[in-house]
Amino acid sequence: MRSAPSSETREVARAAAQWLALLESGAANADDHARLQHWRNSNSQNESAWQKAQLLRQRFSALPSALALATLDRPDPSRRAVLKRALGVAALVPTAWLLGRQLPLDVWRADLQTSTGEHRTVPLADGSSLQLNTASAVNVDLGARQVTLVRGEMALKVAGSAPLTIQARYGRIIVSRSEVCVRLNEHDCRVSVVSGSVQLQPLFGPQLELREGQRVRLRAEGAGQIDAFDAQLPGWRDGVLMAQNQPLGDFLRELSRYRPGLLRWEPELEALRVTGSFRLDNTDRVLSLLAASLPLQVHSRTRYWVTLIPQKNQPKNTPPKNIG
Template sequence: MRVAPSDETREVARAAAQWLALLESGEATDDDHTRLQHWRSSDHRHEKAWQKIQLLRRRFSGLPSALAMATLNRPDPARRAALKRALGLAALVPAAWLISRQLPLDAWRADLHTGTGEHSQLQLADGSSLQLNTDSAVNIDLVARQLTLVRGEMALKVPGDSALMINAPYGRISVSRSEVCLRLGERECRVSVVSGAVQLQPLQGPALMLSQGQQVSLQASGAGRVAAFDALMPGWREGVLMAQNQPLGDFLRELGRYRSGILRWDPALESLRITGSFRLDNTDQVLSLLAASLPIDVHTRTRFWVSLVPRKNVG
């Protein structure tokens, strides 16, 4: 079984790809080059990703440089523009390949999938309701009455007595006359029952029944400890992210799941506390609200590169 890369690994791959795209655009400034050097030297994983993407760039560079320059020097503007676009795309091929290694193709081949920040809801033929959260994927086989969670997070509400089976990497969940949420992580699958009761069969260990308001983590070694949870907290089903006296670092890590690009913050902000309900359809607005209610400043380099830092006292 393939182990899904961590969120941090995917972020490093995305960052390396974005740095490459910036350099190849021809618009990188001296400050950009300085920032890149700092990024590479700040963590050995950054440098490893950068070296990998440079190696891939050389491998994918199939157009001889002499031919490229000769063609670019021709007087035909349309030909030159077309070649420049082709060269630009060729430069981004290793970036796309590197990201695809961190974002498995299984998710894109699934029957239903969502991109970052997207939310999908589907009414199944039997009357069941299926919802997918951001960056998620599921396969559907109603003939066999089973769904397979490939990636991310889903909610399933089955109103009738005929059970639907959910296959997950660490077990199977039988759902009838109940609503359940599943969130697949790097090494576990968290199962939370919103209403009714479901039966779980872990890959290892005995089956167990999970009732409304309970949750458990399924792992390769079996089921963890059954615990209580707040049924209102999976607010993504209504398009909101809720926090109740939550550390800001945890909140931002969750918010980052709904944003494309890089969201970073100063470690000094980790312990600040946040309470509220925030719409997920505009994460830029969420960051603005945080800046209005907490002593932080939001620095936006691009739409896809945002940093949060402590606000400096003026006076």
Template sequence: MSRTPADVARAAAHWLALLESGTAGERDHAGLQQWRDSHPQHEQAWQKAQLLRQRFADLPSSLAMASLDRPQPGRRAVLKRALGVAALVPAAWLLSRQLPLDVWRADLHTATGERKRVPLVDGSTLQLNTASAVDVDLAARRLTLVEGEMALTVPGTAALNVHNRYGQVIASQAEVCVRQLADACLVSVLKGRVQVLDGHGRAAWVQGGQQIRLQPVGLGAPMPFDVQQLGWRDGVLTAQNQALGDFLRELDRYRPGVLRWDPSLETLRVTGSFRLDDTDSILSLLATTHGLQVQFRTRYWVTLQPRKTLG
């Protein structure tokens, strides 16, 4: 599955934070090396992370020195907190430098795991999914999806134009979702019909119950889709006999931090509806129903493995 530069930056930041925390073991170092070797962008991001670690090299020692003046019983806890802060500073700096500037400048945005519903003054309703950003210019009847995923309900006949990296969507008296992927944009129509234009000026009409992919090479063919795929609008993630690996990759979008799983779990099947408000509970439920073990290294570093049996 392709990932955006922001995804790669987040992963590099999390690897950096883990190594700086002092809790990384041999498996973590091996996992980092595997991640670095899996794509040239990963190695580039990691080299930037290393440069940042050198830039902030003096910070841990200064924080540790300050903690030595505290009474003995609290010194260990203070030092631990100080080193934790020191580890997070370069990671956060890396993330902020790698995320596109237009994401930070967007009119509306959501953090990882956050969803937002925004009524617009023209009577339309805009919903933002996790880690999304949208610019709004109602005077020009234009929205721009900068990052992530949005749902738009336009009850009136005055069309709203949704721009994205690979084209635009023109919607009136319709309900549509637009998701920006790393190498495409997925347009899903729930009600009514919308016009979709690619970057080459070609156009297609997409009916309710259909979705279409906008790509650099142009438009794909409209295809039917399962509306349950868009359950995030109601705070629900739904799977119907879905591969566990695919389900976890989707769940990962809603969890800050790093979610990893043993490759042997990829082909297990998942069916059910899960509330996105508590992703820890989703992991616990998966562990119960599929015989898994959930290891929380920290709140933001979680690994799923097959449950060990006593033999």
């Protein structure tokens, strides 16, 4: 089930790096800016790659001066040729960075993947069911009875008695006649049991059993404290994002996982509270609901670059509202 990275994805990252180099050179004219805008607006993958390219401006701040000097005092017919050669060299470092960050090798080579905002259900040959959340990747080896979570979040339902082992960064989860969700974060791995029970083998510390309605975070130093949750509430497996008197900042950080491009908000909005259930298949509508029920406005520079700002002449301390 191994698959090589698509040439289209690599070309998008490469194009974003070349656009960045062109703009930073100071040689871009009005037509160049118009073509860049058209390229960005043509699809979400282009816009997402461009937003990542913007982050390179400070990292490679020495490049623009070098490019500009290379094109000064040149006859106009040869100016473009010189610029093209300079851009070819300058784009090498940004392209390598973009490809390395956007397309890590382990994700390229994963057996199953989802893109941002995508949700996927895969029946396995042994009768088990695997679901992948947004921007996730797994490897499946039924011969070894193992699923490896490479990135993101997955749910596994094992109906038979033969256990399947989920290999995650901070430990192993043994699943038999149970359903479990596993989310890989930057510094931990969250394990939540939807039905049945599972055995946890942290990298360090004792093994433990986790039962239905319980969850725990696995870290490098071992398992954290077990807490409870309502396993019957809808969640990402049902395409729903739930909030119960949640700080808006936390809600938006979670929502941004399902949106391509950039979602930003002013710090003053962090402490507002939100309650409701929201469909994840239309995150633009979620933002519209927030704007209709909370003192904020949605400003869209492009479809993939959205900023939330406080609404003028509105009190900052607004009581929580159910807006789902």
